[in-house]
Amino acid sequence: MWFGTDGGLARFDGRRTQAATDPGLPSGRVLALQTDADGALWIGADNGAARFTNGKFELIKETAGQTVNAIITPERGRAIIATEQGMIFECRAKPDGVVDVKSLLERPLQSADADHPGPLPLTSLTIAHDKLLAGSSSRGVLVIENGAANVVPARPQVYFIRALETDSKGQLWVGARSRKDESGFYEGSEAARIARLDAPTGTVMTLRAGADDDVWAGTDGRGVFRFAGAKKIERFTFDGTAGGLRSDHVYSIFVDREEVVWFGTDRGVCRYDPHAPRVELTGDNPESNFVRNLYQTSDGHLLAGTNRGLFAYDGATRTWRSVTALARNIIYAMAEDKQGRLLVGSASGLYAAPKSARGVKLEEQTFARIEAGSGSADATGSVRAIAQFRGVTYIASFGRGVERVEEARTRLVWPSDAAETREVISLFADGDARLLVGTTNEGVFVFDGQQTRTDPAFAKLKGAAVRSIDRTSDNALWLATSRGVYLCRPGSECAPIAPSFDVRSVTANHNANSNEAWCATTGGGLLKIRLDESVGPIVSQLDAEQGLPSQNVFAVLPQRDARGNDLLLIGTSRGVARYEPGRAAPSLSPTRIISKRVHQPEELRTGLNLEYPQNSLLIDVTATSSRTFPEQFQYAFLLSDSKGARVKQKLSHESQFTMEGLKPGKYRVTARAFTKDLIASSPLSFEFSIAGAPFPWTSTALAVLLALALMALLWAILEHRRIARTSTALVEANRELAGARLDLANEAERERRRIARDLHDQTLADLRRLLLITDRIPGTGSDYRTASSSERVAANHENPSFDRATFRQEIESVSNEIRRICEDLSPSVLDNVGLAAALEWALANAVAHLPVDKKFEYEVRGGEEIEERIKLESSVRIQIYRIAQEVINNICRHAEAKHVRLSLKASPEGSLTLGIEDDGKFFAPDARAQGRGLANIHARASLIGAEISWTKRDGAGTMFTLRKKLGQ
Numbered sequence: 001m002w003f004g005t006d007g008g009l010a011r012f013d014g015r016r017t018q019a020a021t022d023p024g025l026p027s028g029r030v031l032a033l034q035t036d037a038d039g040a041l042w043i044g045a046d047n048g049a050a051r052f053t054n055g056k057f058e059l060i061k062e063t064a065g066q067t068v069n070a071i072i073t074p075e076r077g078r079a080i081i082a083t084e085q086g087m088i089f090e091c092r093a094k095p096d097g098v099v100d101v102k103s104l105l106e107r108p109l110q111s112a113d114a115d116h117p118g119p120l121p122l123t124s125l126t127i128a129h130d131k132l133l134a135g136s137s138s139r140g141v142l143v144i145e146n147g148a149a150n151v152v153p154a155r156p157q158v159y160f161i162r163a164l165e166t167d168s169k170g171q172l173w174v175g176a177r178s179r180k181d182e183s184g185f186y187e188g189s190e191a192a193r194i195a196r197l198d199a200p201t202g203t204v205m206t207l208r209a210g211a212d213d214d215v216w217a218g219t220d221g222r223g224v225f226r227f228a229g230a231k232k233i234e235r236f237t238f239d240g241t242a243g244g245l246r247s248d249h250v251y252s253i254f255v256d257r258e259e260v261v262w263f264g265t266d267r268g269v270c271r272y273d274p275h276a277p278r279v280e281l282t283g284d285n286p287e288s289n290f291v292r293n294l295y296q297t298s299d300g301h302l303l304a305g306t307n308r309g310l311f312a313y314d315g316a317t318r319t320w321r322s323v324t325a326l327a328r329n330i331i332y333a334m335a336e337d338k339q340g341r342l343l344v345g346s347a348s349g350l351y352a353a354p355k356s357a358r359g360v361k362l363e364e365q366t367f368a369r370i371e372a373g374s375g376s377a378d379a380t381g382s383v384r385a386i387a388q389f390r391g392v393t394y395i396a397s398f399g400r401g402v403e404r405v406e407e408a409r410t411r412l413v414w415p416s417d418a419a420e421t422r423e424v425i426s427l428f429a430d431g432d433a434r435l436l437v438g439t440t441n442e443g444v445f446v447f448d449g450q451q452t453r454t455d456p457a458f459a460k461l462k463g464a465a466v467r468s469i470d471r472t473s474d475n476a477l478w479l480a481t482s483r484g485v486y487l488c489r490p491g492s493e494c495a496p497i498a499p500s501f502d503v504r505s506v507t508a509n510h511n512a513n514s515n516e517a518w519c520a521t522t523g524g525g526l527l528k529i530r531l532d533e534s535v536g537p538i539v540s541q542l543d544a545e546q547g548l549p550s551q552n553v554f555a556v557l558p559q560r561d562a563r564g565n566d567l568l569l570i571g572t573s574r575g576v577a578r579y580e581p582g583r584a585a586p587s588l589s590p591t592r593i594i595s596k597r598v599h600q601p602e603e604l605r606t607g608l609n610l611e612y613p614q615n616s617l618l619i620d621v622t623a624t625s626s627r628t629f630p631e632q633f634q635y636a637f638l639l640s641d642s643k644g645a646r647v648k649q650k651l652s653h654e655s656q657f658t659m660e661g662l663k664p665g666k667y668r669v670t671a672r673a674f675t676k677d678l679i680a681s682s683p684l685s686f687e688f689s690i691a692g693a694p695f696p697w698t699s700t701a702l703a704v705l706l707a708l709a710l711m712a713l714l715w716a717i718l719e720h721r722r723i724a725r726t727s728t729a730l731v732e733a734n735r736e737l738a739g740a741r742l743d744l745a746n747e748a749e750r751e752r753r754r755i756a757r758d759l760h761d762q763t764l765a766d767l768r769r770l771l772l773i774t775d776r777i778p779g780t781g782s783d784y785r786t787a788s789s790s791e792r793v794a795a796n797h798e799n800p801s802f803d804r805a806t807f808r809q810e811i812e813s814v815s816n817e818i819r820r821i822c823e824d825l826s827p828s829v830l831d832n833v834g835l836a837a838a839l840e841w842a843l844a845n846a847v848a849h850l851p852v853d854k855k856f857e858y859e860v861r862g863g864e865e866i867e868e869r870i871k872l873e874s875s876v877r878i879q880i881y882r883i884a885q886e887v888i889n890n891i892c893r894h895a896e897a898k899h900v901r902l903s904l905k906a907s908p909e910g911s912l913t914l915g916i917e918d919d920g921k922f923f924a925p926d927a928r929a930q931g932r933g934l935a936n937i938h939a940r941a942s943l944i945g946a947e948i949s950w951t952k953r954d955g956a957g958t959m960f961t962l963r964k965k966l967g968q
Contacts, residue, residue: 001262001626002041003269004030004252009043013591014624024057026050026064032081036073040093042081044068049081051091051099062089062101070125070135082122082134086110088144104132106147112159113138126164128172133191135161141174141191152191165207165215173215175204185217185225199233201225208253208261212274212563216261218250224263236272246270258584260626273627275580277547282311282320282576291571294557295334297342301362302557302569304576305331310344312362320576321363326351335386337393337405345383350395350410372403373411387427389435390449396424402437402447414445414452428469430477438466444479460494461486468505470517476531478517480506485519485529487537497537498527507556516678518568520553526570528581530678534670535636535651540678542579549574581677586625586633588673588681594618608688615690616660623655623673623681632676642666664692774808835877836866836904839884839914843902846888856897856918862905870906870966879940880914880962883948886933887916887960895920897957910966919957925950 001012006029009020028046035041040053048063049071060081067084074080077093086109092100109120116138124135132144133152140159142149162184163175171187174194178184184204188194206218214228223237223245238248245263252264261272282289282304293305302313303323310323310331326344333345342353344367351367385396393405394413401422403410414437415422426438435447443461445452461481468480477488484499485506501521508517519527525543532538544551548570555571561580570577593599595614610617623633637657639648642665650657657671666689673681840860847855872880884902891897897920906912925934941948946964953959 001256002033003264004033004043004045008045014622015630022057024050024052024059026059028067032068032071034071034073034079036079036093037076038093042071042073042079042091044071044081049089049091051079051093053093053097058099060089060091060099060101062103069121069123072125072127074127080104080125080132082125084119084121086119086122088122088125088132088134088149104144104147105149109136109139109142109149111138123162124164124175126166126172128166129170129190133164133172135164135174137161143191154192154194156196158186158194162203162205163207163217165209167209167215168213173207173209173217175207175217177203180221184219185227187215187227197227197233199225199227199235205249205251206253208255210255210261210274211259216253216255218253218263219248220250221248223248224250224253244270244272256626258582258625258627262626271626275582275627277542277549277570277577277579279549279574280318280320280576280578282306283308283322286574288322289575290573291576292554293331293334294555294569294571294576296557296559297362298336298340303334303362304571305334305344305346305555310334323363323365323367325365325367332382332384333386333395335388335393337388338391343386343393343395343405345386345395347382349381350383350386350405368408370405370408370410373406373409384425385427385438387429387435389427389429389447390432394427394435394447396427396437398423398425400424402427402435402452414447425465426467426469428471430471436469436477438469438479440465444469457488457493460496467503468507470506470508472508472515472517472531473510473513474515474531476515478506478508478519478529480504480519485517485527487531498529498539500524501527503527504554505556507558509558518556518558520556520571522552522554524553525551526553526556526568528678530674532636532680534638535649538634538636538651538674538678540632540634540674540676542676546676547579548572548577582625582627582675582679584625584627585679586623586628586673586675586681588621588623588671588684590619590684591622592618592620604686607686610688610690612664612691612693615662615664616658617662617669617688618656618658619669619671620656621671621673621684623675625675627677628675634674634678636672636674638670640668640670662690664690666690770811774811834866835872835880836860836862838877838881839902839904842881842885843888843900846885846892850892854892854896856900858900858902861901861903866904866906866912870910870912872912872966876944876964879944880912880946880964883937883940883946883962884914884916886937890923890933891916891918891920895923895958906966912964912966914962914964915959917953917957917959919953919955921958922952922956923950923958924952 003010003012003017007019009025009030010017011020025043026045026048030043030045032044033041038053040051043050043052046067047065049060049068051058051060063081063083066087068081069084070082072080079091081089081091086105088104089101090104094100109122111118111120120139121137122134123137126133134142134144134149136142137160139151140157141152141154141161141164143152158174158176160177161174162177165173167173171189172191172194174186176184176186178201180202181200183196183199183201185197185199185201186194187197200222201217201219202222203220204217205220208216210216210226212228214226217225217227219225223235223240226234226236228234236245238245245265246269247265247267249266250263251266254262256262259274261274263270263272282291283306285308288306288308288311290307291304292307295303295305297303304311304313304320307330309327309329311320312323313320326346330347331344332347335343337343344351350370352370353365353367381400382398383395384398387394395403395405395410397403401412401424402414404413423440424437425440428436428438430436435449437445437447437452439445441463443464444455444458444466446455461479465482466479467482470478472478475490479486479488479494480503482502484496484501485503486494487497488494498519501519501524503519503521505520506517508514516528516530519529521527525541525548528540528542530538542548550572552573553570554573557569559567559569561567565583566581568579568581570579590601590604593601593604593608595608595610595617599608608617621635623635631653633655634651634653635655635657637650638646639659641647647667648659657669659667659669666687668685668687671684843858843860847858891900895918897918900916900918903915904913937948941962944964946962948960948962951959951961
């Protein structure tokens with residue numbers, strides 16, 4: 001459904017309304033819409049016209065810049081366009097899609113309105129008697145021919161035309177501007193012979209011919225008028241429809257293919273279904289509107305049996321009239337016997353209209369009561385059903401059983417024992433074979449004209465009240481019971497198909513090949529049940545929400561209207577409702593198709609191929625029907641394989657169908673939609689395939705590789721065992737080698753200590769003796785040491801060849817150097833004060849021997865009581881000390897530092913950390929070019945199993961770290 005609005009073109013797809021935006025659409029308001037026989041949509045707007053076909057909008061360039069007020073499509077491939085600027089264009093679409101456009105006027109028409117000079121606005125178009133007519137705003141109706149426009153003379157002459165329409169009979173209808181309380185509506189056989197209709201329409205803005213030879217007129221402020229045959233006029237207003245008509249200003253009317261009328265107003269769109277349920281009251285008393293039975297006699301009389309008598313329908317006045325003779329009776333059943341008498345079953349017995357009264361009006365006829373054979377006036381009792389079986393009339397007498405009607409009396413035929421009672425409430429003649437008898441509690445019995453018996457097929461009905469029975473053309477029996485609707489197919493047991501309703505009556509559709517029935521229920525309204533070959537029973541519900549006067553329905557009477565369309569009379573507890581079921585099939589289209597991606601609907605034409613490993617598909621469809629709201633649709637889905645076998649099916653109000661876990665192969669999906677009247681759409685069917693898994697080359701290769709890997713693993717295990725034995729020996733050898741290296745280092749330290757002792761004990765002792773000898777040389781000695789400088793000069797003068805003072809100084813200098821070498825070879829401070837103090841002494845000693853310009857400040861942190869918390873072997877301590885010496889020497893030589901910090905700490909986990917950091921140049925040891933000092937550091941760290949590293953500080957300088965885990 002397309003809508004032209006002040007904001008542009010909008011589209012309604014049955015679920016939602018969306019604005020249409022496309023470069024091929026003219027801008028501005030959309031003032032005219034029309035479809036042609038090819039399904040193309042023609043759009044007229046403020047700035048030209050466009051055509052929409054095959055999903056594409058195409059501008060009509062010749063109309064650019066002109067306001068299009070009217071479009072008609074009189075024949076296939078042809079459209080005529082009228083504009084506000086006084087031009088008319090004819091468009092013809094060629095088979096190749098190209099549109100030829102030509103002007104039907106040699107020049108734009110000019111207005112005859114002195115107050116509004118300029119081009120003549122054309123408002124409407126129609127074709128009447130093979131002539132093209134145009135409505136104008138100041139020159140009345142114009143006939144367009146031979147490139148000119150001529151005014152059609154008429155009496156009365158109407159100048160300001162707003163709408164033109166031609167109905168199916170060729171009658172011309174004209175809508176014009178008029179005063180509020182006057183008529184602006186004209187009709188005639190031709191434009192020169194139009195007459196004003198007597199209806200206060202005011203200005204008529206739009207006209208539309210209906211489906212029943214009627215015409216709808218939308219007015220500017222007076223609502224909607226419907227003109228039917230014999231000048232009958234109906235009016236619809238905002239107030240008169242309780243707001244159903246959204247406004248009394250109606251600018252457009254459209255009658256769709258389902259004969260639903262749509263109205264475009266200044267407050268939006270509304271719809272009107274002329275075939276929806278319409279209530280007819282049979283009487284003034286509520287009990288007279290409690291309709292229990294409906295019947296149509298052979299001569300066409302419509303009868304309604306109520307709780308307060310019998311009523312006959314008067315077609316001329318469309319009213320129900322009470323049959324006086326049966327007033328105040330509760331009417332349960334009606335039928336005609338073979339003599340043509342009308343029989344009426346009531347709560348007070350059975351009545352018949354005498355044959356002599358057939359010419360009298362039905363509501364004036366007298367009815368005679370048929371007495372029981374026993375002669376008792378009340379022996380017949382309450383008659384609930386009447387049936388003709390083998391040419392004989394039988395009645396269901398509640399409390400007595402089945403009785404046979406013989407002329408003016410009845411005879412009890414079942415049960416034969418008068419002491420036995422049967423609460424019989426329904427009868428159905430199943431051809432001439434049997435008479436089915438329904439009871440309130442004992443199910444169904446079968447009467448063959450002589451005796452009554454039970455049938456196992458009806459066993460499930462025992463305990464239920466069987467109120468009505470009917471048969472469809474497929475020989476299936478339908479039973480209305482207190483436990484729902486039961487279906488009995490030939491040769492099988494009865495099965496419930498609508499078990500949740502209390503059903504009062506069932507009426508089968510007796511059309512050829514029909515397999516559906518209407519069921520009247522208490523509390524559930526009217527049900528329609530259709531037996532579908534694919535999905536089984538489909539149930540639709542018509543209730544008070546959709547227009548019935550009551551949820552309690554007791555009777556249904558199918559009829560045909562004057563056009564041969566199906567019509568239902570529905571008897572409810574609040575009157576009779578007339579309802580015309582829909583006939584048009586809904587349209588069904590796919591909206592979403594999803595596998596691992598979203599597929600376009602166009603892909604369904606060629607089928608879908610789902611690649612491995614995809615094995616699922618989802619389809620979402622949309623059904624469209626103006627008489628069925630989206631939530632009322634039912635969708636049937638069927639999934640079958642390549643052999644036609646059913647894989648999955650679904651029937652629900654849900655429009656989605658999910659197919660999961662499918663095996664490789666080809667499949668077909670068939671979807672159908674059912675309206676609320678169970679009219680099925682054309683099947684939407686497509687195929688798709690699920691690809692099988694390709695040959696597992698990868699898996700096979702992986703399996704081969706796995707086998708090779710297992711073989712390699714086995715070989716590796718064997719090799720590992722062999723290598724393990726070898727590696728154990730290597731580890732042991734490495735351990736011995738490491739021990740040997742450590743022993744060698746310890747031996748070197750011991751040798752250093754021996755050399756230091758020799759130097760200390762021997763060389764220093766010799767130097768001390770040499771010093772003593774020097775002192776005994778003449779001019780030397782104690783007197784020399786204590787002599788004054790003048791005396792020393794004199795002594796030297798006495799021995800000019802020997803400078804005793806210089807020689808003594810040299811001996812003392814050599815002694816000091818030897819002491820330093822001895823301390824360096826074997827630092828006694830390690831043994832005397834421990835590692836921390838020895839490191840501090842080494843740092844201080846290094847600073848002391850630096851030139852003044854290279855001296856730096858230093859500090860030592862940690863180390864307090866560290867010797868007490870950790871136990872270090874002497875061999876480990878000496879290596880740590882040697883490493884610290886080497887690092888300090890590097891700082892002194894290369895760093896140009898101003899400050900050095902040394903820290904020593906032990907962690908609770910049992911590790912020792914030595915840190916030496918400076919603020920000089922960053923030192924990054926290069927593994928490719930290391931000096932001997934770095935090699936010594938690495939070698940000594942390896943000997944004791946320590947980790948060393950140099951890192952750059954945040955500022956300038958280097959951080960050296962040594963970590964040694966104790967116990968390793």
